Amino acid sequence: MKDTPDNWFASAIQTLTDPQNQRVWSIIVSLFGDLAQAPGDRLSGGALSRIIMPTGIKPEAIRVALHRLRKDGWIDSARQGRVSEHFLTDFGRARSAEVSPRIYTPAPPAAKDWHLLIAEDSAGQIPLDDLLPTRDYFSLSRTVALGSGPLPEDCKELLVLSCCPDAVPDWVRTRVCPPELFDAAQGLLTALSQAERLLPASAADLSPLQTATLRMLIVHRWRRVVLRQPDLPTAFFPADWPGPACRAAVFRLLDWLPRPDLSALEAE
Amino acid sequence: MKDTPDNWFASAIQTLTDPQNQRVWSIIVSLFGDLAQAPGDRLSGGALSRIIMPTGIKPEAIRVALHRLRKDGWIDSARQGRVSEHFLTDFGRARSAEVSPRIYTPAPPAAKDWHLLIAEDSAGQIPLDDLLPTRDYFSLSRTVALGSGPLPEDCKELLVLSCCPDAVPDWVRTRVCPPELFDAAQGLLTALSQAERLLPASAADLSPLQTATLRMLIVHRWRRVVLRQPDLPTAFFPADWPGPACRAAVFRLLDWLPRPDLSALEAE
Numbered sequence: 001m002k003d004t005p006d007n008w009f010a011s012a013i014q015t016l017t018d019p020q021n022q023r024v025w026s027i028i029v030s031l032f033g034d035l036a037q038a039p040g041d042r043l044s045g046g047a048l049s050r051i052i053m054p055t056g057i058k059p060e061a062i063r064v065a066l067h068r069l070r071k072d073g074w075i076d077s078a079r080q081g082r083v084s085e086h087f088l089t090d091f092g093r094a095r096s097a098e099v100s101p102r103i104y105t106p107a108p109p110a111a112k113d114w115h116l117l118i119a120e121d122s123a124g125q126i127p128l129d130d131l132l133p134t135r136d137y138f139s140l141s142r143t144v145a146l147g148s149g150p151l152p153e154d155c156k157e158l159l160v161l162s163c164c165p166d167a168v169p170d171w172v173r174t175r176v177c178p179p180e181l182f183d184a185a186q187g188l189l190t191a192l193s194q195a196e197r198l199l200p201a202s203a204a205d206l207s208p209l210q211t212a213t214l215r216m217l218i219v220h221r222w223r224r225v226v227l228r229q230p231d232l233p234t235a236f237f238p239a240d241w242p243g244p245a246c247r248a249a250v251f252r253l254l255d256w257l258p259r260p261d262l263s264a265l266e267a268e
Numbered sequence: 269m270k271d272t273p274d275n276w277f278a279s280a281i282q283t284l285t286d287p288q289n290q291r292v293w294s295i296i297v298s299l300f301g302d303l304a305q306a307p308g309d310r311l312s313g314g315a316l317s318r319i320i321m322p323t324g325i326k327p328e329a330i331r332v333a334l335h336r337l338r339k340d341g342w343i344d345s346a347r348q349g350r351v352s353e354h355f356l357t358d359f360g361r362a363r364s365a366e367v368s369p370r371i372y373t374p375a376p377p378a379a380k381d382w383h384l385l386i387a388e389d390s391a392g393q394i395p396l397d398d399l400l401p402t403r404d405y406f407s408l409s410r411t412v413a414l415g416s417g418p419l420p421e422d423c424k425e426l427l428v429l430s431c432c433p434d435a436v437p438d439w440v441r442t443r444v445c446p447p448e449l450f451d452a453a454q455g456l457l458t459a460l461s462q463a464e465r466l467l468p469a470s471a472a473d474l475s476p477l478q479t480a481t482l483r484m485l486i487v488h489r490w491r492r493v494v495l496r497q498p499d500l501p502t503a504f505f506p507a508d509w510p511g512p513a514c515r516a517a518v519f520r521l522l523d524w525l526p527r528p529d530l531s532a533l534e535a536e
Contacts, residue, residue, distance in 0.1 A: 120439040121409030141389030143409055151434050160435035166419050167428035171388040
């Protein structure tokens with residue numbers, strides 16, 4: 001049994017809204033990353049408001065957030081006649097592009113060539129973080145980090161061992177997947193299932209703006225899960241880790257809600 | 269050019285005598301382990317003196333050492349008429365048998381199935397040593413140990429990873445092979461080369477007692493190197509680690525000096 005047209009949208013928004021992270025600047029970053037990441041992509045102040053305001057965020061809060069994003073160099077704005085248009089700066093676009101592959105992969109390729117980097121454990125030691133060739137390592141302890149891919153060439157101070165996990169104790173699972181991350185994934189999975197039941201039978205019943213609002217909420221909340229989830233073999237996660245189910249539900253919904261054209265958003 | 273018969277033996281003894289470890293009880297342990305490890309094997313006080321005294325150790329020092337070894341349960345003594353006979357106790361024989369495989373292997377089998385055990389690195393942590401399934405692990409740091417062979421089954425607190433070394437930094441090589449161990453191996457290698465040049469052309473020119481004395485000195489000194497050398501892949505040792513050359517020289521000489529019969533030692 002479906003709600004009336006207005007009711008289902010309000011209920012879906014309520015369900016999908018992140019109970020933890022309602023920072024408006026962060027929601028705007030998710031929105032631009034999802035809809036207007038290409039060079040030349042712009043969103044008018046009006047379209048921005050029509051997408052964001054149904055979530056209960058006030059125009060004043062949007063203005064403050066845009067001001068902050070301009071100050072931080074993420075977003076720039078320009079006037080076209082009476083219309084104010086907003087777009088990602090080169091810096092903002094680069095940051096957005098950096099995380100997009102992790103956010104938008106429905107099936108991440110299984111990482112290979114796992115290896116450990118071990119730093120010396122002594123009083124005057126250099127912190128492991130300063131010795132790591134990149135940041136893409138998961139820190140297992142003060143002196144041990146785990147990563148995948150090609151072996152680093154330039155880390156003379158570190159013991160490098162190719163490895164594959166045989167037994168993973170609970171303290172490692174908790175380190176890889178702390179309770180907050182587990183709860184965030186579980187909460188999103190529940191929200192997505194509820195939202196799926198609320199949606200109308202056909203995507204044609206949604207306006208481009210409604211589609212944009214729902215995608216924004218889903219992507220924003222998924223970012224918090226997927227970007228905090230270390231890329232580690234399944235063995236490192238708790239047996240009941242809802243990450244893969246959550247990812248599947250995200251992409252089932254995003255596929256059902258295809259990205260609207262920017263022109264359609266401005267037209268309404 | 270060879271020395272006169274007496275001179276070569278005195279020079280070989282001087283060359284082979286360990287400059288670091290002249291503890292008489294320890295030399296006697298090496299001697300019994302080499303010549304009289306089997307149940308029923310006995311050495312008379314006279315034979316013991318004739319083997320040991322050429323190294324400059326006085327009869328009184330031998331008596332004190334035997335007293336200590338009896339007190340510690342390593343050795344027992346019995347009178348046969350006017351002769352005092354000494355032999356390993358069951359305890360002493362077991363200790364001796366425990367280390368013999370490592371001491372007497374001319375070519376140790378390459379260890380396989382290397383794995384790391386990683387303990388949690390936190391304030392209230394249980395020391396790694398208390399969590400290790402056996403003592404045959406090399407401690408790389410406070411929380412990381414390396415071992416070979418079958419994966420441990422019963423260490424729930426530890427992360428277990430099969431591994432193979434790719435890059436070994438200097439701090440690991442120094443930990444695996446500290447300067448004292450390196451110097452001991454290098455010193456023994458030099459001593460063995462000098463001794464080889466001093467020996468007569470044919471082993472038939474040596475008496476059983478001379479053979480026993482030289483074997484005792486070689487084995488005693490080799491113990492200090494081989495029992496302190498961790499069983500780790502070659503990559504973990506310094507590039508100029510003299511261990512393998514030292515082992516080869518030890519067994520070249522021990523083969524040239526075959527173990528004399530106990531009866532031959534008593535007959536002289």
